[in-house]
Amino acid sequence: MEFLVHIEIALPDAMPDEEKQRLAQAEAERGAELRAAGTLSRIWRVPGRRAKWSLYSVADADELHAALSSLPLFPWMDIEVHPLATHPAEL
Amino acid sequence: MEFLVHIEIALPDAMPDEEKQRLAQAEAERGAELRAAGTLSRIWRVPGRRAKWSLYSVADADELHAALSSLPLFPWMDIEVHPLATHPAEL
Amino acid sequence: MEFLVHIEIALPDAMPDEEKQRLAQAEAERGAELRAAGTLSRIWRVPGRRAKWSLYSVADADELHAALSSLPLFPWMDIEVHPLATHPAEL
Amino acid sequence: MEFLVHIEIALPDAMPDEEKQRLAQAEAERGAELRAAGTLSRIWRVPGRRAKWSLYSVADADELHAALSSLPLFPWMDIEVHPLATHPAEL
Amino acid sequence: MEFLVHIEIALPDAMPDEEKQRLAQAEAERGAELRAAGTLSRIWRVPGRRAKWSLYSVADADELHAALSSLPLFPWMDIEVHPLATHPAEL
Amino acid sequence: MEFLVHIEIALPDAMPDEEKQRLAQAEAERGAELRAAGTLSRIWRVPGRRAKWSLYSVADADELHAALSSLPLFPWMDIEVHPLATHPAEL
Amino acid sequence: MEFLVHIEIALPDAMPDEEKQRLAQAEAERGAELRAAGTLSRIWRVPGRRAKWSLYSVADADELHAALSSLPLFPWMDIEVHPLATHPAEL
Amino acid sequence: MEFLVHIEIALPDAMPDEEKQRLAQAEAERGAELRAAGTLSRIWRVPGRRAKWSLYSVADADELHAALSSLPLFPWMDIEVHPLATHPAEL
Amino acid sequence: MEFLVHIEIALPDAMPDEEKQRLAQAEAERGAELRAAGTLSRIWRVPGRRAKWSLYSVADADELHAALSSLPLFPWMDIEVHPLATHPAEL
Amino acid sequence: MEFLVHIEIALPDAMPDEEKQRLAQAEAERGAELRAAGTLSRIWRVPGRRAKWSLYSVADADELHAALSSLPLFPWMDIEVHPLATHPAEL
Numbered sequence: 020m021e022f023l024v025h026i027e028i029a030l031p032d033a034m035p036d037e038e039k040q041r042l043a044q045a046e047a048e049r050g051a052e053l054r055a056a057g058t059l060s061r062i063w064r065v066p067g068r069r070a071k072w073s074l075y076s077v078a079d080a081d082e083l084h085a086a087l088s089s090l091p092l093f094p095w096m097d098i099e100v101h102p103l104a105t106h107p108a109e110l
Numbered sequence: 111m112e113f114l115v116h117i118e119i120a121l122p123d124a125m126p127d128e129e130k131q132r133l134a135q136a137e138a139e140r141g142a143e144l145r146a147a148g149t150l151s152r153i154w155r156v157p158g159r160r161a162k163w164s165l166y167s168v169a170d171a172d173e174l175h176a177a178l179s180s181l182p183l184f185p186w187m188d189i190e191v192h193p194l195a196t197h198p199a200e201l
Numbered sequence: 202m203e204f205l206v207h208i209e210i211a212l213p214d215a216m217p218d219e220e221k222q223r224l225a226q227a228e229a230e231r232g233a234e235l236r237a238a239g240t241l242s243r244i245w246r247v248p249g250r251r252a253k254w255s256l257y258s259v260a261d262a263d264e265l266h267a268a269l270s271s272l273p274l275f276p277w278m279d280i281e282v283h284p285l286a287t288h289p290a291e292l
Numbered sequence: 293m294e295f296l297v298h299i300e301i302a303l304p305d306a307m308p309d310e311e312k313q314r315l316a317q318a319e320a321e322r323g324a325e326l327r328a329a330g331t332l333s334r335i336w337r338v339p340g341r342r343a344k345w346s347l348y349s350v351a352d353a354d355e356l357h358a359a360l361s362s363l364p365l366f367p368w369m370d371i372e373v374h375p376l377a378t379h380p381a382e383l
Numbered sequence: 384m385e386f387l388v389h390i391e392i393a394l395p396d397a398m399p400d401e402e403k404q405r406l407a408q409a410e411a412e413r414g415a416e417l418r419a420a421g422t423l424s425r426i427w428r429v430p431g432r433r434a435k436w437s438l439y440s441v442a443d444a445d446e447l448h449a450a451l452s453s454l455p456l457f458p459w460m461d462i463e464v465h466p467l468a469t470h471p472a473e474l
Numbered sequence: 475m476e477f478l479v480h481i482e483i484a485l486p487d488a489m490p491d492e493e494k495q496r497l498a499q500a501e502a503e504r505g506a507e508l509r510a511a512g513t514l515s516r517i518w519r520v521p522g523r524r525a526k527w528s529l530y531s532v533a534d535a536d537e538l539h540a541a542l543s544s545l546p547l548f549p550w551m552d553i554e555v556h557p558l559a560t561h562p563a564e565l
Numbered sequence: 566m567e568f569l570v571h572i573e574i575a576l577p578d579a580m581p582d583e584e585k586q587r588l589a590q591a592e593a594e595r596g597a598e599l600r601a602a603g604t605l606s607r608i609w610r611v612p613g614r615r616a617k618w619s620l621y622s623v624a625d626a627d628e629l630h631a632a633l634s635s636l637p638l639f640p641w642m643d644i645e646v647h648p649l650a651t652h653p654a655e656l
Numbered sequence: 657m658e659f660l661v662h663i664e665i666a667l668p669d670a671m672p673d674e675e676k677q678r679l680a681q682a683e684a685e686r687g688a689e690l691r692a693a694g695t696l697s698r699i700w701r702v703p704g705r706r707a708k709w710s711l712y713s714v715a716d717a718d719e720l721h722a723a724l725s726s727l728p729l730f731p732w733m734d735i736e737v738h739p740l741a742t743h744p745a746e747l
Numbered sequence: 748m749e750f751l752v753h754i755e756i757a758l759p760d761a762m763p764d765e766e767k768q769r770l771a772q773a774e775a776e777r778g779a780e781l782r783a784a785g786t787l788s789r790i791w792r793v794p795g796r797r798a799k800w801s802l803y804s805v806a807d808a809d810e811l812h813a814a815l816s817s818l819p820l821f822p823w824m825d826i827e828v829h830p831l832a833t834h835p836a837e838l
Numbered sequence: 839m840e841f842l843v844h845i846e847i848a849l850p851d852a853m854p855d856e857e858k859q860r861l862a863q864a865e866a867e868r869g870a871e872l873r874a875a876g877t878l879s880r881i882w883r884v885p886g887r888r889a890k891w892s893l894y895s896v897a898d899a900d901e902l903h904a905a906l907s908s909l910p911l912f913p914w915m916d917i918e919v920h921p922l923a924t925h926p927a928e929l
Contacts, residue, residue: 020111020170021245022193023205023254024340031305032850050290063203063285066903067843067917071288072205079111079170080195084339098340102113102193103245104171106253108232112336114296114345115249122214123395141381154294154376157448158388158462162379163296175248189249194336197344199323202839202898204921206704213669261839261898262923266703280704284841284921286899293384293443295466297522304487352384352443353468357521371522375386375466377444385518387478387527396577414563427476427558430630431570431644435561436478467518470526472505475566475625477648479795486760534566534625535650539794553795557568557648559626567791569751569800578668596836609749609831612721613661613735617834618751649791652799654778657748657807658882659830660842660891687927700840700922708925709842716748716807717832739750739830740882741808743890745869752886759851812885826886 020076021060022083023101027070030095045091058086111167112151113174114192118161121186136182149177202258203242204265205283209252212277227273240268293349294333295356296374300343303368318364331359384440385424386447387465391434394459409455422450475531476515477538478556482525485550500546513541566622567606568629569647573616576641591637604632657713658697659720660738664707667732682728695723748804749788750811751829755798758823773819786814839895840879841902842920846889849914864910877905 030039053059061074077083080100087098121130144150152165168174171191178189212221235241243256259265262282269280303312326332334347350356353373360371394403417423425438441447444464451462485494508514516529532538535555542553576585599605607620623629626646633644667676690696698711714720717737724735758767781787789802805811808828815826849858872878880893896902899919906917 020172022339023245032852033305047290054290062288062290063205064288064903065919066284066286066841066899067906067915067919072283072285080193080339081111083193084195084337087340096340100193100338100340101254102171102174102191102248103254104175104248106244106246108229108236108244113248114336123397124214138381145381153379153381154296155379155448156464157375157377157386157444158451158460158464163374163376171248175246178249187249191247191249192345193339194345195339197335197337199320199327199335202900204703215669262703262921263839265921266701266923269704278704282702282704282921284899284902284919286903293445295521306487353466353521354384356466357468357519360522369522373466373520373522375444375447375464377448387518396579411563418563426561426563427478428561428630429646430557430559430568430626431633431642431646436556436558465527466521467527468521470517470519472502472509472517475627477794488760535648535794536566538648539650539792542795551795555648555793555795557626557629557646559630569791578670593836600836608834608836609751610721610834611737612659612717612830612832613724613733613737618829618831647800648794649800650794652790652792654775654782654790657809660882684927691927699925699927700842701925703921703923709920709922717830718748720830721832737830738891739808739811739828739885740891741812741885743881743883745866745873745881750885761851808885812883815886824886828884828886 020079021103022075022077022080023103024073024075024083024087025070025099025101026073027068027097028092028095029069029097030092042091049090053086053089058082111170112194113166113168113171114194115164115166115174115178116161116190116192117164118159118188119183119186120160120188121183133182140181144177144180149173202261203285204257204259204262205285206255206257206265206269207252207281207283208255209250209279210274210277211251211279212274224273231272235268235271240264293352294376295348295350295353296376297346297348297356297360298343298372298374299346300341300370301365301368302342302370303365315364322363326359326362331355384443385467386439386441386444387467388437388439388447388451389434389463389465390437391432391461392456392459393433393461394456406455413454417450417453422446475534476558477530477532477535478558479528479530479538479542480525480554480556481528482523482552483547483550484524484552485547497546504545508541508544513537566625567649568621568623568626569649570619570621570629570633571616571645571647572619573614573643574638574641575615575643576638588637595636599632599635604628657716658740659712659714659717660740661710661712661720661724662707662736662738663710664705664734665729665732666706666734667729679728686727690723690726695719748807749831750803750805750808751831752801752803752811752815753798753827753829754801755796755825756820756823757797757825758820770819777818781814781817786810839898840922841894841896841899842922843892843894843902843906844889844918844920845892846887846916847911847914848888848916849911861910868909872905872908877901 050059050062058075058077059073060076063072065071075083075086077086083100087093090096141150141153149166149168150164151167154163156162166174166177168177174191178184181187232241232244240257240259241255242258245254247253257265257268259268265282269275272278323332323335331348331350332346333349336345338344348356348359350359356373360366363369414423414426422439422441423437424440427436429435439447439450441450447464451457454460505514505517513530513532514528515531518527520526530538530541532541538555542548545551596605596608604621604623605619606622609618611617621629621632623632629646633639636642687696687699695712695714696710697713700709702708712720712723714723720737724730727733778787778790786803786805787801788804791800793799803811803814805814811828815821818824869878869881877894877896878892879895882891884890894902894905896905902919906912909915
C-alpha cells in the first residue's frame with residue numbers, strides 16, 4: 020500500500036552546526052537505505068521550505084511508522100500522512 | 111489494518127422524504143452487512159450532527175474505499191480517513 | 202518539472218446520470234492520453250472521497266494548466282497545485 | 293459514555309533523555325492500569341506523529357478529565373475530546 | 384453532565400415565510416419544554432447572527448442527541464457540542 | 475451584559491513548581507472574589523485541557539477586561555470573548 | 566459600548582434585479598437612520614468585496630442585535646461582532 | 657499605491673454557455689482597458705483554478721474598488737486584496 | 748486613506764519587568780504623537796487580550812508602515828492590516 | 839516561469855543586534871544580485887509585518903529553491919510559493 024507523506028523539518032536554533040551536519044548525513048544514509056529497500060519510492064523537495072513530499076510503499080501503517088521513526092531527523096519532523104488507494108487508471 | 115473514519119452526511123433539501131427513508135433503510139442494511147463481515151468494527155454517532163465516527167478493519171486503502179463507496183449514502187457523504195498504527199500498549 | 206496535484210470533484214446533484222457517465226468515460230479517455238504522453242505520470246485515489254492525487258511532469262505552469270483544463274471534468278474540479286523541486290536523494 | 297480522544301505529545305527539546313525514558317515508562321504503566329480498569333478501551337498510534345487516538349469509557353467528563361490528567365505525560369499533551377453517542381446500528 | 388452547545392441556523396432561501404413562522408413557533412414551544420424539564424438550562428443569542436449558545440444538562444451524549452434532534456429546526460442546524468467538566472471553583 | 479469566555483492557560487516549562495502553586499492559589503482566591511461579587515457567574519473545566527469556559531456578568535467590555543486582567547494567571551492566558559445577547563426564550 | 570462589526574453580503578443569484586435595488590435602497594435608508602441616531606458611528610467598504618466594516622455605539626449586545634437585525638439586508642448578511650474596550654490612550 | 661489582488665471566479669452552474677462567453681468577452685475588454693490605463697499592471701493565471709493574481713496600481717482603496725467593481729464578472733468574484741508598501745530594494 | 752489595524756503583542760517571558768514598563772511608557776508616548784498628528788485616529792482594546800484595534804489615516808501603505816514600525820513595541824507585534832474604502836453612506 | 843513568493847521573517851529574540859544588522863546587510867546584497875540577474879523581478883513590503891511579497895522569474899522550481907536558499911536570512915524565513923501561469927491578457 021502506498022502513502023503520500025509530507026514532512027516539515029524544524030531544527031532548534033540552539034543546535035550546533037556540526038550536530039546539524041551529522042544529522043543531515045545520517046538522514047541521507049537512512050534515506051538511501053529506505054530507497055534501496057523500495058520502501059521510499061519517490062522524494063521531492065518543497066521549493067523554499069525545509070520540507071519534502073515523499074512516497075512510501077509499505078505493507079501497512081505499522082511499517083510506515085517504523086520507517087518514518089527510523090529517520091535520524093524524526094524527533095524534529097512534523098509529518099502528515101495521506102493514505103492512497105489505487106486509481107482505476109493505473110489498473 | 112484499521113482506519114478511523116469520520117463521515118458527515120448532507121442530503122439535498124429538495125430530496126423527497128420517502129427517498130430519504132429508502133436511503134436510510136438501505137444504508138442501515140449495508141452497514142449491518144459490513145459489521146457482520148468484520149469490516150466495520152465500531153460505529154458512533156456525533157451528538158447534534160448528522161455525522162458519525164466509525165472504525166474499519168480492512169486489508170488496505172483499496173478495500174476501505176470499496177467498503178465506503180458501497181454505502182448507499184456515499185454520494186452525499188463528506189468522508190475523512192485517519193490511518194491507524196498499532197500502539198505498543200495493545201501488543 | 203513535476204507538480205503534485207490534488208483534485209476534488211463535485212458534480213451538481215441535478216446532473217443526469219447518463220451525463221455523469223458520459224463525463225466519466227471522457228475523463229478516463231483524456232487521462233489515458235495524458236498518461237500515454239508522459240504528462241500524467243502517476244495517479245491515486247483518495248480513499249473515501251471523490252478526490253485524487255496526481256503527479257504531472259510538464260515544462261512549466263502553462264503546460265500544467267493546459268493539461269488540467271483539458272480534462273472533461275475540469276469545470277467541476279477544485280484543484281490545488283504543489284510545485285516540486287528535485288530532492289538531492291534522487292540526483 | 294464513550295469519548296474519542298486525540299492526544300499529541302510535545303516534550304521540550306531540553307528535557308534529558310533519562311527523564312524522557314522515565315516518563316515513557318510511567319506513562320505505559322498508567323496506561324496499563326487504565327486499560328485494566330476498562331477506562332481506556334482502545335488505543336492507536338497516529339503513523340508518523342508523536343500522537344495517538346484513544347477510546348475512553350467513563351461515567352462523564354469529570355471521570356474523563358481525572359483519567360487524562362492522571363497520565364504522567366499530561367503536562368506535555370495537547371488533547372482534543374470528541375463525545376460519542378450510541379449509533380442505532382450498535383443497539 | 385453539562386454540555387455547551389453552539390447552534391447556527393440556515394433556512395433555505397426558498398422556504399415560504401409561513402413555513403418559517405410555523406417552524407419558529409414549534410421551535411419556541413419545544414425549547415420551552417426542554418427548559419421546563421431542566422434539560423436546557425440557559426440559552427443566549429449570538430448578536431448579529433442566526434445563532435445561539437445554549438447550556439444543556441443531561442445524563443450523557445445520547446440524551447443530548449435526543450434533545451437536540453427533537454428540535455423542529457434540527458434539520459437546518461449546524462451544531463457544535465463542547466463537553467464540560469466540573470471546575471473545582473464550583474465544588 | 476453577559477460574556478461567554480474561553481480561557482486557555484500555558485505556563486512556561488521553566489517556571490518553578492512552587493511559583494506555579496502560588497499562582498494557582500492566588501488564581502483560586504481571585505476567582506472566588508469574582509464569583510462572590512457576581513461578576514463570574516459560572517465556570518467549567520474543558521476536559522483534557524488546561525482550559526475553561528466561564529460566564530461573566532458585567533456592565534460592558536471595560537468591566538470585563540478589568541476582571542480578566544485582574545486574574546493572577548492573566549499573563550499566561552489566551553482568552554477569547556463571546557458577547558451574548560438575551561434570547562427571547564429567557565425573557 | 567462600542568462594537569466593531571464585519572458584514573459580508575451574499576444575495577442569491579436568483580433574486581430579481583429590482584428586488585436587489587429595492588433592498589439596497591431600503592438598506593441605505595435604514596443605515597442613514599442608524600447613523601442619525603448615533604448608533605452607527607462609522608462605516609467603511611472592504612475594497613473588492615460586497616462587505617463592510619462598521620462601528621456601532623450601543624448600550625449592550627441586545628441593542629446591537631436589535632440594530633443589526635433591523636437592516637433590510639440582514640437575512641443575507643454574514644456578521645461577525647468584535648466587542649471593544651476603551652484604550653487608555655483615549656481616556 | 658500598489659495592491660496585490662487574488663481573484664477566484666465561480667459562475668453558477670445554471671448560467672447558459674452563451675452568457676458565460678459574453679461575460680468572458682466583456683471581461684477581457686474591460687481588462688484590456690484597465691491595462692491600457694496602467695491601473696492593472698500585471699495579471700497571472702493560477703494553474704488549475706478559475707483564479708488569477710493581479711497587480712493594481714491606483715491612488716487608493718477607493719480607486720481600487722472602482723476598478724474591481726467595474727469588471728463584468730465582479731458579481732461572481734471572490735476577491736482578496738493585499739496592500740503593498742515599497743520595499744527598500746526598489747527605491 | 749484609512750486602514751483598520753489589528754495588533755497583537757507578545758513580549759518574551761524572559762524580558763525584565765522594568766524593560767516592559769520602559770517600553771510601555773515609550774509606546775504610550777509614541778502613540779500620543781501619532782494621535783496628535785492625526786495619523787492614529789482611533790484605538791480600542793480587545794477585551795481579555797494583549798491586543799488592540801486601531802484606525803490609521805495615512806497617505807498610503809508606505810506611510811502606514813512607517814507609522815507602525817515607529818512604535819517601540821513593533822518588534823513584538825503581530826499586525827494585520829485591512830485597507831478601507833469609502834462607504835457611500837459617508838459621502 | 840514566474841513564481842509569486844510570500845516570505846515572513848522571524849529572527850530569534852536572543853540574536854544580538856550586530857548579527858541582525860550583518861544579516862540584513864548581507865540579505866540586501868544578495869537581493870541586489872538576484873535583481874541584477876533578473877531572477878527577482880519585483881519585491882514589495884507587507885505593511886506592518888516583517889514580510890514581503892516577491893516575484894521570481896526562473897527556469898523551474900529547482901532554480902527557485904536555489905535562489906531562495908541562497909538568501910542569508912533563509913534559515914529564519916517561512917516561505918510560501920505560488921506558481922504562476924501566463925494569463926491570456928498578457929499574451
